[in-house]
Amino acid sequence: MFAEAKTFCDYVWQTVCLRVRKVWNIMKLIAAVDNHWAIGYKGQLLVSIRADQINFKKHTINNTVILGRKTLDTFPNGLPLPQRRNIILSAKKDYKVKNAEVVHSVDELLELVKDVNDDELFVIGGESIYRQLLPYCHEAIITKIDYVYQADAFVPNLDEDEDWECVEESEEMTCFDISFKYCKYIRKSAQKAE
Ligand SMILES: NC(=O)c1ccc[n+]([C@@H]2O[C@H](COP(=O)([O-])OP(=O)(O)OC[C@H]3O[C@@H](n4cnc5c(N)ncnc54)[C@H](OP(=O)(O)O)[C@@H]3O)[C@@H](O)[C@H]2O)c1
Numbered sequence: 368m369f370a371e372a373k374t375f376c377d378y379v380w381q382t383v384c385l386r387v388r389k390v391w392n393i394m395k396l397i398a399a400v401d402n403h404w405a406i407g408y409k410g411q412l413l414v415s416i417r418a419d420q421i422n423f424k425k426h427t428i429n430n431t432v433i434l435g436r437k438t439l440d441t442f443p444n445g446l447p448l449p450q451r452r453n454i455i456l457s458a459k460k461d462y463k464v465k466n467a468e469v470v471h472s473v474d475e476l477l478e479l480v481k482d483v484n485d486d487e488l489f490v491i492g493g494e495s496i497y498r499q500l501l502p503y504c505h506e507a508i509i510t511k512i513d514y515v516y517q518a519d520a521f522v523p524n525l526d527e528d529e530d531w532e533c534v535e536e537s538e539e540m541t542c543f544d545i546s547f548k549y550c551k552y553i554r555k556s557a558q559k560a561e
Pocket residue numbers: 397398399400405406407408409410411412413434435436437438439441456457458459462470471472473491492493494495496497499520
């Protein structure tokens with residue numbers, strides 16, 4: 368890329384572009400949504416699908432997960448996920464979690480993860496964290512559950528965002544009476560910036 372820089376201004380511009388790409392396309396989002404892109408109700412998941420839990424573990428194991436304090440509270444005994452580096456967002460300055468790192472702002476998070484490989488950083492919820500970190504994601508792994516649940520937590524509908532494109536879709540699967548499939552979305556502008 369730099370070989371194509373003809374002037375010092377080109378060089379500076381290309382350096383800025385690379386830095387922006389590094390800062391903005393560093394994470395993957397992983398979530399399970401219903402037909403309205405709902406993800407939760409009254410602080411809990413909408414539904415638990417065993418196969419989806421296994422898929423979630425397959426993607427995140429040995430990697431770094433980023434989550435909000437309220438989502439951590441929903442985990443068994445409020446404990447971080449094992450075999451993963453857990454980074455929790457909380458505004459409470461004295462909040463501490465055993466076997467996890469706590470950050471107090473998105474800026475602090477970005478500083479902490481700046482050297483982590485793009486493919487190893489997973490945003491795992493909940494709603495407020497998905498919304499704040501979606502701009503930093505280049506890929507989204509979405510479990511689409513074919514149902515409409517009563518819900519009060521949502522993620523942005525990537526099918527309605529022209530910067531996002533579903534590039535891979537699994538077969539429809541069933542768990543008891545629940546139908547679901549996996550969709551991999553990529554941010555188109557992230558690909559162009561390569
Ligand atoms: N379907 C799925 O895939 C999925 C996955 C995960 C979660 N969920 C669902 O999502 C819902 C929870 O979402 P939520 O939005 O209520 O909670 P959340 O995003 O999990 O956590 C919110 C908390 O994170 C902290 N926080 C958020 N932004 C921050 C920032 N910029 N700086 C510092 N701290 C920050 C604050 O903690 P403090 O209050 O401690 O300051 C805030 O109260 C639940 O229903 C859960 O089951 C669904």
